[in-house]
Amino acid sequence: MAFAISANQLRRDGKPVTSLPSPYTGGALPSPTRFLAMHFTYGASARSSAEWFQSKDNPGSSAHLVIDRDGSVIQCVRFDKVAWHAGKSTWRGLSGLNHHSIGIELANWGPLHLAGGEWKSHTGVTIAHPHIAKHKNGNPNGENCPIGWEPYPPVQFQVAAEIARLLVKTYGVEEIVGHDDISAGWKWDTGPAFDMAHFRSLVFGGRADNDGVGLTVDVAEGLNLRTGPGTTFPVLRLLPAGTLVEPIERDGRWLGVSVLNAQGQPSQTGWVHDHYLS
Template sequence: MAFAISSNQLRRDGKPVTSIPSPYTDGALPSPTRFLVMHFTYGASARSSAEWFQSKANKGSSAHLVIDRDGSVIQCVRFDKVAWHAGKSTWRGLSGLNHHSIGIELANWGYLNPAGTEWKTYTGLTIAHPHMARHKNGNPNGVKGPIGWEAYPPVQFQAAVEVVRLLVEKYGVEEIVGHDDVSPDRKWDPGPAFDMAHFRSLVFGGRADSDGVGLTVDVAEGLNLRTGPGTTFPVVRLLPSGTLVEPIERDGRWLSVSVLNAQGQPSQTGWVHDHYLS
């Protein structure tokens, strides 16, 4: 993917990304823009959320970008304009983060509801491989232990990394926070399924896994890169022995990774078993 910014609009492969403009804006953002706030949509798709940001039925919410599960991006507000994404919020002694931040929404159902052995969205959709965790601010349903959250697909995570790197460079963003950081008494997004520490590391130039270093495929016959965390998921490709990868997130013994090319840049994402990495 090749993202660029021109005239406060995001472009991909030389063309503007899909634009669904929201009327819910409030003047100019300061330059540089100190913060960037990550959210989940608690909804079905990037388009459905972007269309809601445009709807007359919406009482006033918007975001600069919405990134879908497949890595596609919709822009709703120009980067030099205030979007209504943070609401009542405080951070670093500032109140009202709308006027100090860029807001990015990730298409994601967020926290899920238990249904026997399954986990479902509030619309009744079953999520097959939920991320099990307890929210740092306490779970929204009051349960003390881990609950289900929709996982973020690697391609979506990687698209967000690439976009936010550009925003940091272009607008001088100093810090990336979650909505659950700036509004901890009422918000849970982007939630525990989003590895914020790793995301910040990738955006600001660090390398990543749980130990802060890359990992290497350490099996002579190569290692299958899969679309999900398990052998039931389809194989994307065979990674030769010696391939360098950067972990994105963990699900048990399975790691979501970025495969690095000869220049050390991410070229593909997928899942591998950690037993075959060193």
């Protein structure tokens, strides 16, 4: 499978993906586009969500893409147009992330509830093998204990990562965020079942799996690992030349990375400038 973008439309294996255009757009989206915002739909399928984005009963929500559990993709808004996916949102000193981000929705029920000893969606669909965890911002039901969440199928996750890599290359996306990052306290997507750190590493590390290394410190005197994306942030340590790191997020020319130990396992996180990596 191979994705490409032509005239702000997504193509797969040389053909346009299914298009169900939403009327709910907000003018031109600037390029470069700083952020990619990930969501779950709370719904049954990509098509049902895409059709909702077309519905007259919809109060005005939309997204650029919806990816189904089987990896099929529907485009609802062109990548050069604002989609209404973020709502009330703030990040990196910006408000109204609709005007600064591309939005991808993943077909997923999100939080589940126990009924008759089974974890079920809000519509009563049983999820046989849920992901059990507490949300980092607190569970939507207010309970302070692990609850069930629908897992994301590997094919859906991998397709989303492949498309995200293409969006980074085409539109200069610098950072990937969840709706629960930019609208903390009232949104819970993508939730704890979505491995955001791994997703970012797949996208910014340029790999489709966990094999191989990431990037290498390529400066003889070593490279400062900092607490944030800039020289004003304190130095955590000096990384010697040859140190392996795995990118997990980006802010301009600065990369948030996991420092890998001799066994290839993450040992520390921090920020480095990408000019000194190869």
